[in-house]
Amino acid sequence: LTSSRKSQLDIGCSTGALLKTVAKRNPGVTSVGVDIDTVLKTDEFKVYKTIEEVPGTFDLITIIQTLEHLANPRKMVTGIYDHLNPGGAVMVEVPNRRAYLTAYAPPEHVIAYDEKSLRSLFIGYRRIQVLFHGMPHKSPLDINLLLIGNK
Numbered sequence: 001l002t003s004s005r006k007s008q009l010d011i012g013c014s015t016g017a018l019l020k021t022v023a024k025r026n027p028g029v030t031s032v033g034v035d036i037d038t039v040l041k042t043d044e045f046k047v048y049k050t051i052e053e054v055p056g057t058f059d060l061i062t063i064i065q066t067l068e069h070l071a072n073p074r075k076m077v078t079g080i081y082d083h084l085n086p087g088g089a090v091m092v093e094v095p096n097r098r099a100y101l102t103a104y105a106p107p108e109h110v111i112a113y114d115e116k117s118l119r120s121l122f123i124g125y126r127r128i129q130v131l132f133h134g135m136p137h138k139s140p141l142d143i144n145l146l147l148i149g150n151k
Contacts, residue, residue: 006059033045
């Protein structure tokens with residue numbers, strides 16, 4: 001998160017670890033979370049059950065190890081785009097279905113993504129990059145895919 005990013009929405013925030021880290025490193029950042037299991041009780045930021053409930057727009061939206069759990073990811077991606085400020089960035093991490101150790105784990109993981117399917121889900125975003133990571137050496141078989149795109 002760069003200093004030019006003043007607001008963040010984390011989809012699937014769970015315990016809020018990412019939001020807390022961003023807030024600690026970037027004082028003044030407005031942080032909001034979305035998680036159906038709102039186990040997080042904090043005054044630091046608000047947690048909503050659905051993206052439709054979230055007011056406003058954000059400079060950065062993160063979706064870390066969450067998209068693969070959704071049966072209708074297109075609806076989520078549309079909601080994300082609507083909540084991004086012009087020039088805002090989205091960062092998405094999912095297990096790589098081509099991973100050597102098979103990071104895809106049904107039945108919890110509803111959809112298995114590879115680079116092509118992840119890119120196609122984010123059509124309409126600008127400057128899309130997909131990076132492979134999770135192994136000591138970069139490879140198309142790395143455990144995770146990280147997509148970064150802009151509105």
